[in-house]
Amino acid sequence: MLPSARAGSVPASEAASPAGLPDLLGAAVCVVDQRGLVARVNSHAERLLGGTTADLVGRNVHDLLHRDRHGQPSATAQCSLIQAFLTRRPQVGGGWFERGDGSLVELSWLMAPYAEASADADAVVFFTDHDRAADLPNAPGSALPELERLTLLAETTTQLTSTLDSDEALNRLVHLVIPRIADWAVVDLITEGDEVERSIVVHYEDGAYVARVDLQGPMPPVPAESPMPLSRALRGAASSLVTPQTYQGPPDSGIAIEQARLFAATGMHSAAIAPIRGLRDVLGALTLGRSAPRGPLTPADLSLLEDLTRRTGLALDNARLYQRQRKVAETMQRHLLPQLPSVPGLQMAARYLPAPDDSQVGGDWYDAFTLADGMTALAIGDVVGHDLDAAAGMAQIRSMLRAYAWSHHEPPSAIVRRLDGSTLLAGVPMVTLVFGVVEQAADGMWRLTWTNAGHPPPLLVAHDGQARYLTDGHGMLLSTGLTPSRTDTSLTLPPRSTLVLYTDGLVESRHRPIDDGLERLRKHAASLAHRPLPAFTDLLLERARPTDDK
Template identity: 65%
Template sequence: MDGLAAPGTGDRPMLGQQELSGVLLREALENVAASAVVVDDDGLIVAANSAAQRLLGRAAAQLIGHDSHDLLHRNKHGHSVPRTRCDIRNALLTRATRHGNAEWFVRGDGVLVQLSWLITPYTTAAGVTGALALLYEQEKTYKSDDRHSAPLTELDRLALLAETTTQLTSTLDVDEALHRLAALTVPRLADWAVFDLLTEHDEVRRVLVMEYKDGILIEREDLQGPMPPVPSQSPMPLSRALRGAASSLAGPATYQGPPDSGIAVEQQRLFTETGMHSAAIAPIRGLRDVLGALTLGRAQRHDPFTPSDLPLLEDLTRRTGLALDNARLYQRQRKVAETMQRHLLPQLPSLPGLEMAARYLPAPDASSVGGDWYDAFALAGPAHALAIGDVVGHDLDAAAGMAQVRNMLRAFAWSHPQAAPSDIVTRLDEAVMHIAEVPMATMILGRLTPGEDALWRLHWTNAGHPPPLLVTHDGQAGYLDEAHGILLGTGVNRPRPDAVTVLPPLATLLLYTDGLVESPHHSIDHGLDRLRRHAASLAHRPLDSFCDLLLDQVRPSDNDDDVALIALRTPSLAEE
């Protein structure tokens, strides 16, 4: 095709329609002043203009062909954002035009930048569909070298309060709520935002200090940490706010005299370290208690706070108190639920010569409990039972159903110690259908027994569960696909198969639930292959490290399911 030109294109080589469309797209993007990125329907970057490459600190070759979400999108801690919670991804899938503020993206040098975005669908002349995304830095309310800032109008105040309500009521995470409020008030109202919270034991922690510098918000962890107790009589502004008194103004002169408490010493340090010349301090009140205090400080802005600023600050902290009350109540409920879940799971028995470890991780965005469970217990003689299962659901009902299934399994297995695992599971299935409040469940039941050759044997049956994974000491990993039958609770009466395998010395056997391998955006085969490869690479790790690293490396970031796993490692023949 060299030397051929498309009609009306001068010396441009003639290209296919799709290739020509791509060339024209890239040329058009260069005429866009904003940072522009084009993605296809799968979210893969197909073009990025020079402005986007500069903003993201990545050359075109480092962008094109990569998944835009996985490569760029992060939360405030630099971790990947679950795809199910990504507004940009959802807009792409629904072909909607959406706008967002204050999202975090990672540059090529690893630095996080907070950007606004606008995404809209497009269709090329060749019929290729995707979306155009514009990325830009948030508009700055004022320049850092301004000596004075224009006061907020009444409309500005109402807009700020409305935005605060929207931002704070859309999260149930205390840390996230505080970061959102800091982003709303700095630099719009101040150069610094300082949050001091009271714990349930009336201890004080300076949980967040945010500074506006060089056009970005910076978290000053060096100024955060535990604080001295709240004095009962101190007239100092922060002490009074933490006792629930009305908001007040403060400055360096407020704390120049001899300190009357440890908190006053810390406030002296705060003013010295930050250079604040004016501060407004207000209590954060919940429905029943004082939860903490917010300090807004000005250092670069030369105009001080005045008493007319305090009503707005109190409106902000009133909304903050309600949001923190809700978040803390939710977190207490999560803690209670998770504690209940963990108490429902058993302590692992001590097996002679065998190492055993188990892990349970609650679903990140559900009620913190679910139907995933594991179990291991002694049978008559030298045999031990090993089980893992998953009851349908991610709530307290699923957790209660899990406890029913596990307890019935123990009873059947103990009362029939010589029965094949398939017979035990068949009895359990009949019981689930008639006396348990469980819709459906999957599980694996195995019996571990030592042989005369000093090797352990696994005799198992599988009721619709992901297959066990066996990893040898030299890094060979394979799934035990035999003995696979239907799940529990279907009402279908079919024979259940059994299988037996010899576990080699120093081998690792892993039983796990589907939350470790399933993802809304990948097939189960992809997840199983990923687990197999990672497990093989960790074959020489100590068993606890093996389990922790698997959870860290394999569990999909976009999976909202809980995860349970149980692993055992056989001894070497020398140990026997």
């Protein structure tokens, strides 16, 4: 039996709802869906565009707003905003727009696509009054014009909130900020054990990102009273500008020694350090540094850095919460998976493989146990869902199935009918299941009787390499609210044959039909027919599972 977690990816709509995005910045913001229609606006957009949410939502962003300087509708083919939308690249532009009262206003805009778009959130558009955008909005000494700052913040929001992997989020952040703001990016993280890990040191050099692994690794503990910038940032203090001279005096802690080493090894002449704050705790610190020939960072860059670390903290908080939930669900699943019984004349092996990092936890499960009449029950199934509810539902299904099978001496189809009625009462979502019993006949042969409730069919592999799917006895999945008929099918197993029960993660792929996955599994199982059962199981899992869903 080869249980395998369902593969998939987290939709952007689940990873980070766009509902809160329009209010993150003090600017006019429109969220546009995949059809080019306005999906959401904030209050700044309502005032700037002269319309209410009801006036704007559901309208084509080009047809509704774009005009030439004489107030006539402009051609779609000549619309730079539409071109930016189609190419899915962050772009800045401007033009004339019609307000709700019919008046014209010249606006500057920037468009940034969602890294993982959903049906109702494909891109975000920021609008700024043209005169104001051309004038002052840049803070004195700021390295980036205001529209570029807004572009960077929009990209940071969309890219960091569209992943639930903290390493990937930090990698995206590094590629956003260098070389735009600095030449060096350093990330120090506080682990769950309150230790400090220098997880990233990256330099942008000759058009490439170069990781300085020699400068990464564990850091000394955070001193409680140190006034040095990184120590203060890791305690949650405000951001600050730093130069090599900051760390030239006698060090007050191990962190100060590491900072002096960092400046000496990187050649940074100017750096800015800001805390990465989560909702409740300080998660780490981000250091951006410059080396020659670029000029030093200025106080104006600190506000941008703080905006970036705020978004980074929220993204890391979400990623860590997801990883903790995932770990709890995986631990629950592993502890609920049973020990296989020892049955004379039968060999059994099971493998459980968690879903890939970019997938969610599911409700896949298996079971094998000896019944009171001496028969051996086999089950494998999948509770629909990708969270702790699915894992909890899996535990309920397994317990109920064991109870019914032990207390009622009935065929598998009758047991599954009882289970089907109970799933609705227990509030368990839809379930697929193969349930069967094997017993040894008087002639020493083993006979399998099974029923299938919407699950991928078992695979029977003869010792001579012939392999076929057992498609009989197939019926509707559980917990639909219907009362479908269920049938039993019996089969005498050939001597030395192998019965493979599996979940759909072993045969499903986003890039090919499930029939291809089933055929792939059948061919690999047939080629391994002569292998001992442990090797058969390991090699089949390694060779047959999809590798293109990463």
